[in-house]
Amino acid sequence: xxxxxxxxxxxxxxxxxxxxxxxxxxxxxxxxxxxxxxxxxxxxxxxxxxxxxxxxxxxxxxxxxxxxxxxxxxxxxxxxxxxxxxxxxxxxxxxxxxxxxxxxxxxxxxxxxxxxxxxxxxxxxxxxxxxxxxxxxxxxxxxxxxxxxxxxxxxxxxxxxxxxxxxxxxxxxxxxxxxxxxxxxxxxxxxxxxxxxxxxxxxxxxxxxxxxxxxxxxxxxxxxxxxxxxxxxxxxxxxxxxxxxxxxxxxxxxxxxxxxxxxxxxxxxxxxxxxxxxxxxxxxxxxxxxxxxxxxxxxxxxxxxxxxxxxxxxxxxxxxxxxxxxxxxxxxxxxxxxxxxxxxxxxxxxxxxxxxxxxxxxxxxxxxxxxxxxxxxxxxxxxxxxxxxxxxxx
Numbered sequence: 001x002x003x004x005x006x007x008x009x010x011x012x013x014x015x016x017x018x019x020x021x022x023x024x025x026x027x028x029x030x031x032x033x034x035x036x037x038x039x040x041x042x043x044x045x046x047x048x049x050x051x052x053x054x055x056x057x058x059x060x061x062x063x064x065x066x067x068x069x070x071x072x073x074x075x076x077x078x079x080x081x082x083x084x085x086x087x088x089x090x091x092x093x094x095x096x097x098x099x100x101x102x103x104x105x106x107x108x109x110x111x112x113x114x115x116x117x118x119x120x121x122x123x124x125x126x127x128x129x130x131x132x133x134x135x136x137x138x139x140x141x142x143x144x145x146x147x148x149x150x151x152x153x154x155x156x157x158x159x160x161x162x163x164x165x166x167x168x169x170x171x172x173x174x175x176x177x178x179x180x181x182x183x184x185x186x187x188x189x190x191x192x193x194x195x196x197x198x199x200x201x202x203x204x205x206x207x208x209x210x211x212x213x214x215x216x217x218x219x220x221x222x223x224x225x226x227x228x229x230x231x232x233x234x235x236x237x238x239x240x241x242x243x244x245x246x247x248x249x250x251x252x253x254x255x256x257x258x259x260x261x262x263x264x265x266x267x268x269x270x271x272x273x274x275x276x277x278x279x280x281x282x283x284x285x286x287x288x289x290x291x292x293x294x295x296x297x298x299x300x301x302x303x304x305x306x307x308x309x310x311x312x313x314x315x316x317x318x319x320x321x322x323x324x325x326x327x328x329x330x331x332x333x334x335x336x337x338x339x340x341x342x343x344x345x346x347x348x349x350x351x352x353x354x355x356x357x358x359x360x361x362x363x364x365x366x367x368x369x370x371x372x373x374x375x376x377x378x379x380x381x382x383x384x385x386x387x388x389x390x391x392x393x394x
Contacts, residue, residue: 006296007032012040014171020375022281022382023322026310034294035304041070041172043284043303044296047310049317049334051293055285055306056338059086062285062304064341070284070303071173077184078170080222081229082344090340093222096212097205097230098344100148106351109148116143117355121363125391129370132387137243138235140352145234148348149227150204152194160239162187163232164378170283171379187232191224205230234345237336240279240383241270241353247387248273250367252324259326260361270353271330275312278335279349281382282307308334309382366392 009029012018018025029036029047036045046052055062065086067075078084082093099105120139124130138160146156165183168176193199200206206227213220249256259269287302298304312333313321336343343349360367368390376385 004295006035006037006044008037008039009045010039013038013045014041014174014176014379016377019281019377019379019382022309023313026307026313029307029310030314030316033296035296035298038305041305043070043305044293044298045282045305045307046293047307047314049311049314052306052308052311053334053338055293055304056334056341059340061288061291062306063288064283064285065089066286068283068285069170069177070305071169071171071177073173073181074169074177074184077181077188078225080225082226083229083341093218093226094344096218097209097226100205100208101230101344101347103347103351106347109144110351110355113140113144113351113355114359116140117352117359121356121359121391125363125393129388129390132246132373132389133239133243133384136246136356137239137383137387140242140356141235141238144352145231145238145348147201148205149231149234150194150200150206151227151231152199152201155190158183158186159231159235163236164376164381166228166232167236167380168378174379176377176379187228188224191227194227195220195223230345233343234348236381236383237279237343237345238349238352240277240381241273241349242356243384243387244277244279244382245270245273245353245357246367246389247369247373247384248276248324250369250389253366255324255326256367259357263358263361265326266354266357268328268330269326269357270350271333272324272326272328273353274335275318275328275330275333276324277382278309278312278333279382280335280337280343281309281380283337283380308337360391363394364391365394368392 013025034048034051038045063086069075117140124135162183165180168180169184171177209223213223259265282305284303284305287298291298315321336346370388370390373387374385376383
């Protein structure tokens, strides 16, 4: 088979416009082909589902260990995390803590999560008009995740800003990534202090991590980055999933009524939310050996950008992908990634999102937008900054 040059796309897919309204860009990229050269960022984009999924499942060819960001500073800062590792090293790090995030392990905290969700919804109902981000989407993970990870209770005011910065830094070397770097350093610095002073919560993930370090299973120097590695994504992906669910059900009241009538559709509904509005836009991979995708030859050392959010709207994979339909079998969506680097915190995100939506189903007749929402401007995380809502009690 003869090889061809990749078609070129000149617009900046990390511009404010592309972050606020990404789907026209994704459509044009998919129309161009399975591999597209992003002239602005000097990277091969994979905008279609089949190629994205194949790349995510082939960590022999497409490496994460050399960095998933599109800038060298963030890739250097990320060394020592599960996100930025491969093979044996990745497996070793993941086995240290990922077992705590398996569905069977999370059953131990499910009652606590349900009770917390009920309290959060009760407080929101008392307010009447709310910000769906701060009052619901952030309130639940901020009440659950830091305790689960073991973050000190008196040092949580900056977690949303710090967590968002860890993702913003993973984009290209633009102004947003540059501005995010100081907050990334602040979060890492504080995590180092937590490890040094051992101020984590007893029985938490951090506690287990330090015990493993004391036993020589890893070095104490590795612990801070691994704490941040689990803390930031567990908050941000859940915030995104919940706020996007609230937005979609407010915008599609017939789908909310369908879920009220058939609550067994909940797993389907959450998958469809993640397919339709994924928490993550894209991550990069480094090409380890010569490869060919869609007739385009890609050389060693090149980077590919795996575009989760575009793949989840690929009309080659999904029927009517621009339609939000909770009856759709969306279980194969790749909004949380795939393969060895699939998001370790996705089960926790699903648990919290299920708890929040289940409580709302019981207590709320309708979710209404009271004004236009605003999107957070972040290179990687896709979520709202503000989501003005009114909850109409059942």
